[in-house]
Amino acid sequence: MISETSHVASTEPSYLEVEHGLKSWLLTTDHKRIAILFMIAVTFFFFVGSLAAGAIRIELITPQGDFLTPDGYNRSFTLHGVIMVWFFLIPSIPSVLGNFLIPLMIGAKDMALPRMNLASWYLLAGGGLFTMTALIAGGVDTGWTFYTPLSTMFSHGHVVAVIAGVFITGFSSIFTGINIIVTVHTLRAPGMTWFRLPLFVWSLYATSVILVLATPVLAITLLLVVAERFFGIGVFDPRLGGDPLLFQHLFWFYSHPAVYIMLLPGMGVISELVTASAHKRIFGYSFVAFSSVAIAILGFMVWGHHMFVAGQSMYASMLFSLLSFLIAIPSAIKSYNWTATYFKSRLTINAPFLYTLTFITLFLLGGTSGLFVALLAADVHVHDTYFVVAHFHYIMVGAAVSAYFGGLHFWWPKITGKMYPELWGRVAAVTMFIGFNLTFFPQFILGYLGMPRRYHSYSPEYQFLNDVSSSGAAVLAVAYALPFFYLTWSLFKGPQAIANPWQAAGLEWSVPSPPPKHNFPNVPVVDFEAYDYPPEATRGRN
């Protein structure tokens, strides 16, 4: 279904104009406005987390520790990890793009539980400010993983306060997850069957299942750490009868699925972007849909691969290794199907497309390096080195952040009603690709050569590669800063967007840009398949 009309006549004011004033934003229950609130919050947290990353990269320019104290370095990478994982990556796509798009994509007026949606934002903002206060008051030096006994016995930072902030934010995740599942179950428009849903909705549904089932386990684990610190109930302290390895089991039972909380939404965005730039139905719709579900399920069974060298049973390690390899199958299905969709299509080369290519390439590198660390013998060599740092940054930054930026550009006209400057969009996308690889590819080599993570000084032979990495980080900083400026500029000076500037299929493009408060004047009846592009399917731009 490609809307040929360039302008959908509408007399209804858009969701941005229907009400004015701060109160109309802070008390809104409109999913689109809540998405904007989330966008502002995660942009702020991304900025804070990036500053900490900058401090790390500046420190690592020279082998000696001369910019930060050892303790200050520990606090910097902890701040970077905590903020980026819980306050940027986890809420970014589900709460911003998911919130905005899911009702539009399934033909609904709003999310099913609008007030819970707003509560989710307040919990994220509240938990974030709480954590920020603790981090500014002196911070914490445990790393984002809060490993015991460091966090319970030896750390002298504000462990409990930061844990409380993460705990509060966990409720935000749970609320968003519940809301997405309930919305997809109950608010699909007539005719919008499960297999007509855009793949973005499928992957966010799978993400939400993880959010709902994994987050409570993190909550209880963190509560037990607090109980040990405050009351001396030594669940993780061997002197008191406890077991420190148990913490790692519980923590990774949440945190490995959390990796897929960060990645699956990005995969959903890419499925939309691939079809829109190819102007073709996605290759193997149901395979891509079910691979999201498979990743969500398998993701719960691989946590032990974080503990290959932590003293768990060899047989457990073998099983976890095998299961970790299995994750490669649904991941590969997605990558192949995206690429196959491009086959024989007349491509639209624009910024979202460049971000898509960035995602696929970096995901491929991150994913294959994941096989290295899933392999028992190889992991013993690279465990706790920069190889692992490079691996998960390729997935969580290279892939997930590219998807977020790609999605932001693609839906920017729908969200704001303005077009972003296309040339600048392309420049930023290419700069991001270059900057990212410059930053993180050397870290693969550094790790393979044996440079351990989490030290503020290193032996001099690693300096050259570290300097390449740090200069790459500067390029990456420019690539992240550029969209902030030109997207803000476009809000005021950008040309007005039409309803469907990309000639893309999907219900969200059938309503005006920006959409009216209740999205659809009449309940849409869906009598077409997802990605309903014309059969010749090779049409490019006009």
Place this chain on the structure above:
Amino acid sequence: MAGIKAPVSEQFHSAGQRREGAYLGMWLFLSTEFMMFGGLLCIIWYYRLAHEMQVSKAVEHLHYGLGGFNSALLLTSSFIMSLAIQAARKAKMAHLRSLLLVSVGLACAFLALKGYEYHSEYQEGLLPVLTSQAPLKEPAARLFMGLYLISTALHAMHILVAILLGAGIWLRLRLGRLPMPERLTVIETFAFYWHAVDVIWIFLFPSLYLIGRPV
């Protein structure tokens, strides 16, 4: 929690759709509770299997009679909550209000008894935090008491929330703000939560008080 407050319902087309949404939302919320207490139960069972003898030394000291009586109180309150739903369906408002009050009263009795139990354990020097745990020699036995305290206190907090919600609903019924059966969803989703908190206790009670007790 879905359906407890007055719904903002413009996104729904029909009452049935709204009800379906509220039910599903509550079930998902309860699944988070089960995952959280499930994690705790896994920990309890891990230590039970790792240190069977030491843990049974701690189990020996627990007041299983009090715990058993408390279980009976909770189960009765759940039964009465089911009767309250029946009354709500038939719009017997006075009946509904008094059943709700009895149910909430039983939960209050549970908390009072739990408090008394903590007090006796404190006097016997069993509790971590406040006492030296002198009667328990082994670290694993002391740790088990710690897990006992954490899990029962967390459960008691859930009972407290249930009591507050129940009292709030009773007040709204009293003020005539919840016409039945139109707003049945409110009482039903609340009852889901009520029963779930009971079900959690049914797993906690034997895992803490009964198994491993010397006969």
